[in-house]
Amino acid sequence: MTHSLHHLCGAIIMSLAGPTLAVDAYPARPVRIIVNSAPGALLDVTTRAVAQQMADNLGQPVVVENMAGAAGMLGIRYVKTQKPDGYTILATANTLALAQATKLEPGYDLARDFTGIGMMNKAPLLMVGFSAQPDKTLPQLIAHAKASPGSMSYATAGIGTSTHMAAALFVHQAGIKMLHVPYKGNAGAMPDVLGGRVNMIFDGANSSGPYVQDGKLRAFAVSSPKRLPAFPDIPTLAEQGLPNYSFYVYMGLTAPAGTPTPVVMRLAKALKAAQASDAVRERFRKDSAEAGNMSPEEFTEFLRHDLQRNIKVVADLGIPKE
Incomplete structure (x- = not known):
């Protein structure tokens, strides 16, 4: 074989191996996780706990950057435009599948612009209300709402939020009409729930649970298909006449569409290792x-x-898009 032919064959082999070698070397520098919520929010705290453990597994720093704004869409839109190389990924909650269904101009298309890495965690919500209201159980509340359509109300953290979709899904499956009272966050709504000015709200067990234990709120149901070990006496919506009801607040990692599969799998492996660590398990x-x-x-x-479930609920209930 001539020298020139040797050179040509070597060049071809190197060109074929190039992408593979690049992927095998991943990560060769720090990885950025963009969090589309404010510092100190649950998504931010969760992501930072996970990122620290992922860094140990990846052998590179994992830097968490907050990019809140536009109801979480600012961070989503930013990551969508980044190079799909695994060095800039997104940490988001239900927002990714909610904003596209509830906003007029979300600025992204979930199926076209993102690929999943993995779900970090998921947590159900408690459906709670004023402890002194006459309805003591979920069936009683539903019967009341059916008897007087539109006379009862529910609070949420705002249109298109997780607590809004949890409540909208309940209203949809129960076949009732209730007045939606949006607030700027569940914390802003809670005084009116505690005071009986709205009938109910879906809220995290870590925030509303103490009120339930103190008797200041009544828990009508838990949103998961199975009861919570921490609150074994609170029945699920599914066991109280809504067999298909299931809702979780979930948090996960995604990458820009087109990120090489080996890179996505490497990130998923690091996430799985983080989930198994004592620090992250305690955080969860x-x-x-x-x-x-x-x-x-x-x-x-x-x-x-x-996303498709959210689109259907929004359409069926006529929820206005902002």
Whole structure:
């Protein structure tokens, strides 16, 4: 074989191996996780706990950057435009599948612009209300709402938020009409719930649980298909006449569409290792959350299914888009 032919064959082999070698070297520098919420929010706290453990597994720093704004869409839109190389990824909650269904101009398309890495965790919500109201159980509340359509109300953290969709899904499946009273966050709504000025709200167990234990709020149901170990006496919506009801606040990691599969799988491996660490498991326990157990393919499909469910609820209930 001539020298020139040797040179040509070597060049071809190197060109074919180039992308593989680049992927095998991943990560060769720090990884950024963009969090589309404010510092100190539950998503931010959760992501930082996970990122620290992922860094140990990846052998590179994992830097968490907050990019809140535009109801979480600022961070989503930013990551969508980044190079799909695994060095800039997104940490988001239900917002990714909610904003596209509830906003007039979300500025992204979930199926086209993102691929799932994995679900960090998920946590159910408690459906709670004023402890002195006449309805003592969920069936009684539903019967009351059916007897007087529109006379009862529910509070949320705002249109298009997780607590709004949890309540809207309940109203949809129960076949009732209730007045939606949006607030700027669940914390802003809670005084009116405690005072009986609105009938109910869906809220995190870590924040409303103490009120339930003190008798200041009545818990009508838990949003997961199974009861919470921390609150075994609170029945699920599913066991109280709404067999298909299931809602979780979930948090996950996604990457820009086109990120190489080996890179996505490497990030998923690091996430799984983080979930198994004592520090992250304790963080989840404090938040009444459980680790998400999904492959990148499963999480991608989950997100797309959640989006379609949200689109249907918004359309069926005539929820106005902002």
